[in-house]
Amino acid sequence: MIRLIDITRTFKMGEQTVLALNQINLNITSGEYVSIMGPSGSGKSTLLNIIGLLDQPDAGRYELDGKVVTELTEVEQAQIRREKIGFVFQSFHLIPRLTAAENIELPLTLDGVPVSERKIRVQNALQAFELEQRANHRPSELSGGQRQRVAIARATIMQPSVILADEPTGNLDHKIGAEVMVLLEKLQQHGTTLIMVTHDRELGARATRQIAMRDGKIISDQTHDPV
Amino acid sequence: MTLFDTLQTSLRTVISYRIRSVLIVLAMSLGVAAVVILTALGDGARNFVINQFSSIGTNLLVVLPGRAETTGSFPGAVLGQTPRDLTLHDAQLLGRLPQVKRYAPLSIGAAELSIPNRLREVTVLGSNADLIPIRHMKLAQGSFLQHGSGRSAQIVLGAKIANEFFPRIPAIGQHIRLGDSRFLVSGILAPQGESMGFNTDEIVIIPVDYAQVLFNTTSLFRILVEAKNHGQIESTKQAILAALKQSHDGENDSTVITQDAILATFDRILEALTLAVAGIAAISLIVAGILVMNVMLVAVNQRTAEIGLLKAIGATSMDIRRLFFTEAAWLSLVGALLGFIFGQLGSLLIRIAYPQLPAWAPVWASLAAIGIALFTGIAASTLPAVKASRLNPVTALGKK
Ligand SMILES: Nc1ncnc2c1ncn2[C@@H]1O[C@H](COP(=O)(O)OP(=O)(O)OP(=O)(O)O)[C@@H](O)[C@H]1O
Numbered sequence: 299m300i301r302l303i304d305i306t307r308t309f310k311m312g313e314q315t316v317l318a319l320n321q322i323n324l325n326i327t328s329g330e331y332v333s334i335m336g337p338s339g340s341g342k343s344t345l346l347n348i349i350g351l352l353d354q355p356d357a358g359r360y361e362l363d364g365k366v367v368t369e370l371t372e373v374e375q376a377q378i379r380r381e382k383i384g385f386v387f388q389s390f391h392l393i394p395r396l397t398a399a400e401n402i403e404l405p406l407t408l409d410g411v412p413v414s415e416r417k418i419r420v421q422n423a424l425q426a427f428e429l430e431q432r433a434n435h436r437p438s439e440l441s442g443g444q445r446q447r448v449a450i451a452r453a454t455i456m457q458p459s460v461i462l463a464d465e466p467t468g469n470l471d472h473k474i475g476a477e478v479m480v481l482l483e484k485l486q487q488h489g490t491t492l493i494m495v496t497h498d499r500e501l502g503a504r505a506t507r508q509i510a511m512r513d514g515k516i517i518s519d520q521t522h523d524p525v
Numbered sequence: 526m527t528l529f530d531t532l533q534t535s536l537r538t539v540i541s542y543r544i545r546s547v548l549i550v551l552a553m554s555l556g557v558a559a560v561v562i563l564t565a566l567g568d569g570a571r572n573f574v575i576n577q578f579s580s581i582g583t584n585l586l587v588v589l590p591g592r593a594e595t596t597g598s599f600p601g602a603v604l605g606q607t608p609r610d611l612t613l614h615d616a617q618l619l620g621r622l623p624q625v626k627r628y629a630p631l632s633i634g635a636a637e638l639s640i641p642n643r644l645r646e647v648t649v650l651g652s653n654a655d656l657i658p659i660r661h662m663k664l665a666q667g668s669f670l671q672h673g674s675g676r677s678a679q680i681v682l683g684a685k686i687a688n689e690f691f692p693r694i695p696a697i698g699q700h701i702r703l704g705d706s707r708f709l710v711s712g713i714l715a716p717q718g719e720s721m722g723f724n725t726d727e728i729v730i731i732p733v734d735y736a737q738v739l740f741n742t743t744s745l746f747r748i749l750v751e752a753k754n755h756g757q758i759e760s761t762k763q764a765i766l767a768a769l770k771q772s773h774d775g776e777n778d779s780t781v782i783t784q785d786a787i788l789a790t791f792d793r794i795l796e797a798l799t800l801a802v803a804g805i806a807a808i809s810l811i812v813a814g815i816l817v818m819n820v821m822l823v824a825v826n827q828r829t830a831e832i833g834l835l836k837a838i839g840a841t842s843m844d845i846r847r848l849f850f851t852e853a854a855w856l857s858l859v860g861a862l863l864g865f866i867f868g869q870l871g872s873l874l875i876r877i878a879y880p881q882l883p884a885w886a887p888v889w890a891s892l893a894a895i896g897i898a899l900f901t902g903i904a905a906s907t908l909p910a911v912k913a914s915r916l917n918p919v920t921a922l923g924k925k
């Protein structure tokens with residue numbers, strides 16, 4: 299359960315201040331499938347980063363699962379990111395030195411999960427995302443679709459309640475992008491909240507709830523049955 | 526993140542940036558090796574000098590005429606008197622002191638040594654039979670000047686002299702002319718080379734009374750005295766001074782040099798030298814530390830996006846700091862240990878090349894080198910580590 303109340307975020311660019319988010323109010327219930335669309339610079343990524351606790355608002359209140367998270371310490375916020383939130387990025391952000399399996403293992407390592415359990419969970423994830431043949435390959439040896447599958451496996455290995463995807467198919471061709479969407483939607487069907495920023499109208503239309511933004515404000519918020 | 530995982534993760538990072546890591550480790554290890562090798566050399570030189578002294582015998586006291594204690598000037602000379610000479614009588618007097626084990630008078634000069642078709646000038650020592658044990662000399666053949674045979678005209682030849690004069694026939698028992706007198710060769714010194722600035726291979730030794738006749742003098746150059754035990758050196762020195770004062774009509778005109786005094790001076794000088802050299806070498810460690818800082822700052826820049834990602838998947842600032850910290854620690858640790866091994870190998874090579882030089886690095890120097898390497902490496906990584914941990918994750922992720 300995500301609850302944003304009067305969230306404002308400004309950036310200073312020299313003399314100018316940019317109002318990236320202008321008093322955003324938004325409730326997202328668990329298991330929802332939300333797409334966020336809007337022109338470039340409208341504040342979509344900033345909104346996603348604040349929901350993911352990567353960025354702090356200048357004003358407003360953010361409650362996650364009934365807890366005010368804007369006031370938490372850095373360490374507590376990191377723990378929430380680790381346990382409840384999974385990020386999927388346009389440019390994958392895999393660590394080039396590590397193999398696919400090791401990239402997927404990273405959140406477990408950060409959380410201090412014992413090695414034996416880590417190995418089992420990574421093995422299961424590799425299976426679930428059809429990456430077993432690629433377990434020991436480095437990102438440079440993987441295709442774009444495979445890289446994004448590794449990134450999704452990493453985002454879900456801690457079984458988060460929310461997945462935040464910022465243009466997850468932006469670097470993929472149409473067909474591969476569609477396959478990645480199917481994976482994300484499958485996760486959502488199993489109860490995970492999925493919030494996705496996209497420029498692609500067709501992809502955005504697949505979400506049950508579609509939010510449109512402009513100049514840091516939500517200009518429309520529609521819920522309808524999936525097509 | 527557990528400590529074990531942190532150490533393992535950063536070790537993997539170190540290994541995967543192979544060239545960079547090899548260069549830092551090399552710089553670190555050269556610094557440590559320099560400290561180890563240079564202090565090994567310094568300490569080796571110190572021990573070399575100490576060994577030289579003890580080969581002469583640390584119970585040795587040297588008596589010389591005149592008071593030349595600290596200023597080097599003779600107070601007697603200032604007052605218009607010449608210091609009284611040391612005589613054989615003085616030497617015998619010292620021999621009777623209860624603290625004295627044995628003594629050897631020393632008279633020194635040059636004379637022509639000849640056989641029918643050979644002639645050369647040699648340094649002549651006049652002494653007695655106790656010179657051999659006091660100076661820890663060795664005979665190759667024959668016997669030294671016999672006790673109680675001071676009246677017989679015997680001569681002991683240095684190894685090189687014996688070889689020059691009697692290359693084909695045994696020298697022992699041959700007659701040889703020194704100045705105007707005939708001597709019987711009774712012994713040959715074992716080759717020894719330089720010993721405290723004295724090449725014993727090129728000297729000849731005759732009984733001290735013959736030497737005094739030869740040089741037409743009653744005075745002695747030195748009296749060497751061996752104390753009964755090392756703990757009594759100082760009281761022996763005082764007893765010698767008192768005996769000579771009495772024998773010289775109450776005039777304090779002799780000097781006694783103990784090995785300890787000379788040794789202590791050399792020891793201090795060489796220790797200071799070792800410290801200075803170690804200090805200079807330690808500067809290279811600090812340079813290596815700055816290199817670590819530089820390389821880690823570059824690493825933070827290179828891996829900015831990665832740091833952002835780590836934060837996005839739940840790493841705390843502390844996790845990030847520790848990762849960069851341990852990375853520097855690995856580099857420093859491997860560099861320090863490798864440098865220690867290099868240094869020990871280098872010292873070993875020096876010992877093989879110069880067996881008389883006991884080039885062992887002192888333990889304190891090795892520990893200090895490793896300690897400084899670890900400390901500078903880790904301290905130098907503080908700034909990069911803190912910088913990494915403070916990165917804003919959103920801007921970090923945006924970097925390519
Ligand atoms: N770190 C920053 N410093 C300064 N201004 C920023 C920063 N991040 C975002 N902005 C500004 O805030 C506004 C919103 O940015 P945001 O990245 O959220 O837009 P977006 O909707 O994601 O755009 P796009 O579709 O291009 O990704 C923009 O005007 C942008 O210039």
Ligand SMILES: [Mg+2]
Pocket residue numbers: 342343344
């Ligand atoms: Mg964006």
